[in-house]
Amino acid sequence: MAEGLKVLSAALPADVKLETAEYDLGARLYHRTGETLPDSVLEELKGADAILLGAIGDPSVPSGVLERGLLLKLRFAFDHHINLRPGKLFPGVKSPLAGDPQIDFVVVREGTEGPYVGNGGTLRTGTEQEVATEVSLNTAFGIERVVRDAYRRAAARPRKKLTLVHKNNVLVHAGHLWTRIFERVGREFPEVTTDYLHVDAATIFFVTQPERFDVIVTDNLFGDILTDLAAAVTGGIGLAASGNINPSGDFPSMFEPVHGSAPDIAGQGKADPTATVLSVAMLLEHLGFTAEAAQVEAAVAADLTERTGTRSTSEVGDALAARVSG
């Protein structure tokens, strides 16, 4: 996080004053107070232009507590319906895939619906008759806005190609709703080439033919899975950035690395801050600092081609900040 802020300061124009407020949430707050996201913090955050979120999660906290109580709470409270995740293999970065693939796509993941709504429960908990449900909720409203956003992004890219990923042969209700809306909105974008893949087939193409993708639009859960896979084939989640975007501007958008908190190496100065720095680039872009965003991305790209030996977290941050201001 410190490195991300370092690069952010370095990138902003001299006449722009950066005001930051830091909130120490996550496992530490939870252990101290039992809270994950105090209402007062949520209120204060509403006044921010953007949020940069450090990776959360710690084995000492039961699985789901911070995810649902902090990360997903923010995404839902601020209606971050566009979860934007580029899958880009930078020159000089080794992919685990053979044959030097060219990878440059972006996943537009729905962020406020689907199986993530937290609608479920258990019956006869702890007995042999226990039943647990999880309900995926999908609305025409929610699907249409993310699908239209994805078409716009596809239309603005050179290849103008949009792939819908779902599982409409099994999840027929939600899947056909996605498919119908995808086709209907597509009529507004005749210049965009479209196709459809089942999520299982999509994972195959991610490893055998990642070049085939330009923009992908998909459901919250499928997007979660596909973007980790995308990170893996583009050199690892140490490099994967994401934006939780509310295009209306009613609430601040939030930028975060895709990776987790890596508690095994936390605080040792070993973590690669690149994913956070690339998330800062997305933050800059979102706030209209397009040239500055490009500068940060270019700094990362240059840094990646010249990597040798191991550097500490702050050494990488310093190098990137220097490139940006230089």
Add this chain to the structure above:
Amino acid sequence: MAEGLKVLSAALPADVKLETAEYDLGARLYHRTGETLPDSVLEELKGADAILLGAIGDPSVPSGVLERGLLLKLRFAFDHHINLRPGKLFPGVKSPLAGDPQIDFVVVREGTEGPYVGNGGTLRTGTEQEVATEVSLNTAFGIERVVRDAYRRAAARPRKKLTLVHKNNVLVHAGHLWTRIFERVGREFPEVTTDYLHVDAATIFFVTQPERFDVIVTDNLFGDILTDLAAAVTGGIGLAASGNINPSGDFPSMFEPVHGSAPDIAGQGKADPTATVLSVAMLLEHLGFTAEAAQVEAAVAADLTERTGTRSTSEVGDALAARVSG
């Protein structure tokens, strides 16, 4: 399918008489009669020792009709709760992953619950207010039996390692039920090493460290996704076999290639029958013909190391049948 039966006949001991009945289901039947699986066929199938299913699906049939009306109907009607899918990279087969990985794991996918139950619907269909739901149903009964089966399989393998894959930090109700049962049943198998991965993280390891997996147990939908990815990293779905198993023997188990019907090349004699032949090996194993199953797998393994040029579907089938009888 013809090649699968060819190899099956060749593999069976001389004193075993193979009786087969063929049902022409799928797109053809659907277009002729509007039916996908007539009740009379379902009744007759109950008398079979096992079912070998050809890949189904055709673009002329709306997505979901054959999947839900035929394939999933059979899986649910015959309570195929163990969906067994090996992920094995045979010598001589090229993986899309760099660095010649060693891959030899098996996915035990739950086959009768989760998001596949077909419990969902739409409200205000076709309007801007449409809502679609999909309900994932999970029972202690259903999870425990598949988890115990997976532990048994892990205990019988040299590495004795079992990984649970779910998404218990988001799908907390179903996920924690899986986790609790996984831990409880594990106490009966102290010799098995266990770990847990979120499904998104699992996809990363499938491409960066596939050697780490031995047996994986997972939910119906996650299993669907992971086994296509497993097929991709082990040389493609042209080689991926699967068994839909009901260990009780109350109903016939069903064996099928993981791949689809490839309507673009159907009937041209170009399709690789290897996945079907490997499914035949699983069928033989299931019916207690262990040596014969091993022979079929060995035939495939030998054939794969010696592949040169292109052969037709029946040439591959002939070669495998010859190896098995030879």
